[in-house]
Amino acid sequence: MSTYKNEKRITTHVLQEMKERGEKISMLTAYDFSMAKILDAAGIDVLLVGDSASNVMHGHETTLPITLDEMISHAKSVIRAVYRALVVVDLPFGSYQGDTKAALKSSIRIMKEAEAHAIKLEGGEEVVDSVKRILSAGIPVMGHLGLTPQSIYKFGTYEVRAKEESEADKLLRDARLLEEAGCFAIVLEKIPSTLAKKVVDTIKIPVIGIGAGPDVDGQVLVSHDMLGINKDFSPKFLRRYLNLYDEIKVAAEKYIGDVKSGDFPNEKEQY
Numbered sequence: 001m002s003t004y005k006n007e008k009r010i011t012t013h014v015l016q017e018m019k020e021r022g023e024k025i026s027m028l029t030a031y032d033f034s035m036a037k038i039l040d041a042a043g044i045d046v047l048l049v050g051d052s053a054s055n056v057m058h059g060h061e062t063t064l065p066i067t068l069d070e071m072i073s074h075a076k077s078v079i080r081a082v083y084r085a086l087v088v089v090d091l092p093f094g095s096y097q098g099d100t101k102a103a104l105k106s107s108i109r110i111m112k113e114a115e116a117h118a119i120k121l122e123g124g125e126e127v128v129d130s131v132k133r134i135l136s137a138g139i140p141v142m143g144h145l146g147l148t149p150q151s152i153y154k155f156g157t158y159e160v161r162a163k164e165e166s167e168a169d170k171l172l173r174d175a176r177l178l179e180e181a182g183c184f185a186i187v188l189e190k191i192p193s194t195l196a197k198k199v200v201d202t203i204k205i206p207v208i209g210i211g212a213g214p215d216v217d218g219q220v221l222v223s224h225d226m227l228g229i230n231k232d233f234s235p236k237f238l239r240r241y242l243n244l245y246d247e248i249k250v251a252a253e254k255y256i257g258d259v260k261s262g263d264f265p266n267e268k269e270q271y
Contacts, residue, residue: 033077103130128177147211221238228243
């Protein structure tokens with residue numbers, strides 16, 4: 001058995017301990033068994049079954065179309081692969097907004113059917129009642145502030161959020177509200193690094209950033225972006241660690257050529 005399978009499981013409590021001792025939290029997205037198995041073996045702390053699956057797995061322009069059933073299906077695949085990481089699942093658009101009963105029902109479905117470890121939802125003051133209701137059922141909740149992709153048509157842009165003082169003040173208030181409501185962590189997406197630092201200095205729960213600078217408690221990226229499987233998405237905050245798009249394309253072209261030429265399979269590759 002691999003060593004990592006015997007390592008201590010990451011829990012919400014472990015994340016809090018990591019923050020308190022200054023150890024950065026690593027987080028990536030995963031949507032399927034094979035990728036989740038690799039990332040878990042690599043030692044990732046948190047795997048997010050993100051509604052970004054709507055874009056990178058289903059080909060939609062936004063995160064809005066993906067359904068709760070589809071999110072649960074992705075989450076089931078990820079959970080089956082994981083021994084160590086904490087698995088957090090996004091509540092998709094339409095499964096929680098404006099209805100605390102629906103929010104609780106959606107969260108319970110994710111926890112029961114996918115056996116996930118926690119859920120994540122977007123928003124501040126407007127979702128606090130739902131956060132409290134979900135937590136009342138013993139379900140851990142991760143918040144998400146700043147750029148909230150489910151609200152893209154409200155804002156009309158993917159530009160940096162909270163650059164204006166009024167929006168920055170609201171974000172700080174929302175972060176405090178989410179902490180007071182009982183969230184175990186908050187994701188901050190695409191906000192000024194100075195504001196992210198203020199949030200970290202203001203609240204005691206872990207703050208995980210994506211395009212929020214270096215002073216947060218951890219970082220998250222979409223795996224397909226980090227691995228270079230996607231070539232069309234190149235925000236300033238993204239660091240590509242591989243260029244898998246080109247590597248996979250070259251390998252596929254070589255395979256096609258070998259099949260066409262009759263080189264594959266050779267004598268060693270047959271029975």
